[in-house]
Amino acid sequence: STKFKQLSPAEFFYNNRSMAGFDNPTRAVYTVMRELIENSLDACDAHGIKPLIYVSLKRVAADELEVLIADNGVGVPSRYIADAFGRVFFGSKYTIRQSRGTFGLGGKMAILYGQLTTGEPVNVATSIGSDIHLVKLSIDIKLNQPIVHQKKILHNPNSYRGTTVSIKFKGDYVSARNRVIRYLRMTRIALPYASIIFFDPENQVFLAPALTESMPKPPVESKPHPYGVDIIKVKEMVDSSKREVTLLKFLQKFSRIGVTTASRFVTWLGLDPNRPVKKLSDDEIKKIVEGFKSFTFLPPDGSSLSPLGEQTIRTGLTSEYNPEFISVTTRPPSAYEGFSFIVEAALAYGGGINSENGSNEVRLLRFANKIPLIYDSSNDVAMKVIEEDIDWANYGLDPKVDPLLIFIHIAASKVPFKTAGKEYVADREEVRREIRLALRKCARDLKTYLSKKKREQNFHMR
Template sequence: MDAQNQKVLGEKALELASKQRVISVAEFFEKNRHLLGFDNPRRALLTVVKEAVDNALDACEEAGILPEIIVEIHQLAEDRYRVIVEDNGPGIVKQQIPHIFARLLYGSKFHKLSQSRGQQGIGISAAVLYAQLTTGKATKITSKIANDKAHFYELMIDTAHNKPLITAESAVEWSKQHGTRIEMDIQASYMKGLQSVDEYLKQTAIVNPHATIIYLNPKQEQFIFQRVVEELPKPPKEIKPHILGVELGALMKMLQHSSQRTLKSFLTENFSRLGSNTAIEICKEAKIDYNVNPKTLTRDDCERILKAVKHVKIKAPPTDCLSPITAEQLEKGLRKEIDAEFFTAVSRQPSVYRGNPFIVEVAVAYGGNQPSDKQARLLRFANRVPLLYQQGACALTKAVTSVNWKSYGLQQPSGSLPVGPLTIAVHIASVWVPFVSESKDAIASYPEIIQEVRLALQEVGRRLALYIRKKHRVKEELKKRSYIEKYIPHIAESIGEILELQPEQVQVLKQDLFEILEKTRKPVEELKQENPEFDEEFAKIGIEEPSKGEDHEAS
């Protein structure tokens, strides 16, 4: 390479360097809003409601309050909506309000391991940012903690620095004892259907029977999802991370910030289910002195430690930290939604993926008025939150399609959901749900998770098969009985015709034939088919309505 060329390249590098600078997280998301679930106006509306409701439920449950949540959506212009979400949670301390709502990646849940809806501290501030980007308006927050005045803020985000911008604030009177209210104007579009806000809130009610949700949609239809359980779910416990789930970088960071004096105590105090014997064993396996100061460990040491833990038997993380819906509640939820003949549900024992405990629950509803020529409907939930998008990319879906439903008496095109009058609800609860993207629509395909879901599905599948076979038997039996009714007279009459018998003789033959055939039949088994818990009004929510004619409105 000659000197001239070298010089040109050097100048180019300098030129590039002048353009290289830090990108703030807020700026990044401004350009990549699809990553957070704001890719189109319809979905944006759902995402905004979802983030606010998830936060509201989390806040109430953490404070031990039975949630009562008000959701209102008002249409302001053709593509502009106002979303209001109000909860009866504990409220937020004044100083924290701007940070929680107007700073991305600010939150209480990222650094701890505990089953909750929110994880990253992105959701609600991303909604605030979306409002600001599409309508230019600030988000209005009112929050009140018990025995204090309510505080009102108008907030925007300084995207260049990822900091809150307070455009107005005041102390206000609020009749509520405690709670938080968020109000934002966004560009959006409202539609009913399987991916609508209506459907989302309905499904939320199904898996959160302890919450009351009062919802007013843009059509001014009010729905009250009444609390059906007067008890909060068992509060999830916070746990320490498990060493099998820790990555190299995270371990290095933890070591840097450690306050322990020895590596042994660092290990026992920072990780779950790791006693001093195990810690010593790990250190031996890694050939590192367990009395060494953790801050002095090098990258290579860390790598050796992570290699060593794979060869040492370490107790699985505790699983009492999880709060499942329970099979009974999940089935109850389905009963309300679907007018089916057969329901069953399974709650698996807790299991672990990459050091994170999780639990899988499955419920199915079969038969009734569900279409028998269509694919089964799949309801997916993670930590009590309905997942409405990206069904195909989700591990829960993969688990369902990987099960051989044909052996349970259903049809199944290869690699697809089963076909039949069936609804399948799958719930995964975990201290850390591995979503494939920040928009939290689909769960990553960890083999342990898929396996657990499969086992749960196989169990409900076996129960379902028993029912389907029984139903088939009963149907066959009834069919055979109807054959007797239908065909016996023909046999008697033909004999009468051929042998030229009198009508009375034919009648005797008929009676005898019935007797001969009936006496060999077993009694018909009973099929229980009622579902008294079915709520027709509830089931209708979220369903796309056919476009009504004008005259319809007039009457």
């Protein structure tokens, strides 16, 4: 007879760790590094702290590594430390605000991978400025909860604030090295205000001191934008509303809906503004959700987002590639499923970008929420736009042959990642459209530049 069973979230990702970027011992090194670095960067720049991050990766046995990462971030409050590092789907980044973290999974997967390859617990030291808390823990997979092996509290006379995480795990650093370095170089492009120091197992140092003094101000949490919000979301918001809340009041829980817009929307839909929202029927909720898709609301205001900005993109591309010409386009904020996002695109041409690429492949540099994306580019929504939506010949360009580099950054309060390992971005229509519009604008600018350059060259030749 058939055995039915319930799996915990930790069991699911332990069973299916390839989904989270732990496909093999080489990929595991990359994933452990990037998950820890992204946690440290979030702990800094989401709180207006200029990141100073130290990472060391040491060889402790034949195929065994130990990673140690130390940041100057905001720290973890003591009552949350064990769950933050020991419970899958537990985290602080489930808000409507741009951050690298989004799943409440990454740190736990790195710890879990250490546990399954070496049996060793993770060591965490953290402080929010008061006492320093040291915790040694492992993950109870069946129950999806932390097992605390040891706890210690230290006084903090210098008010140190930040987090240190140390994990022993098996992995192949030699095969992973190029990708790890590429990740760090790409991070440098996106984050000129961050200092990252990396000591690798061969005692090589990757030193990336901050290039700029100032930092963009952190994004702030926003309300959901009405565009693309679905029935489940609206029902959740109705459930969490007080009993007396009217439809008119309820609509103002959405971004860009003030009392005037709310009244116009309710009138347009033919509903009663004073109706208690908890009394709405399923059909009326469906009508509201349909209306959200077709009514013209102001677009999102972008305050929950943190784009790179044209200056950072130009500086980064120039320092890495020294191109002859760069066209940058920043799209206005858009939304999908109620989440706002901004696409920034650039085309870099010539200079240090040479066309004897040999491989006849598109040169594509992808970022999402300032995270470098290195794997699985062929299925990324950006690659679909490049290969299916842009008529490059129309601009006199061929991205597979010309000395051309394509740069895409998606800054979103939720990035529609296709994998739990954040390898690539899903083919979401609203996102695809914004990338398409951004690249067409960049291509037009590049075409203009190249025609002008050609005319000048022809002029000189006479």
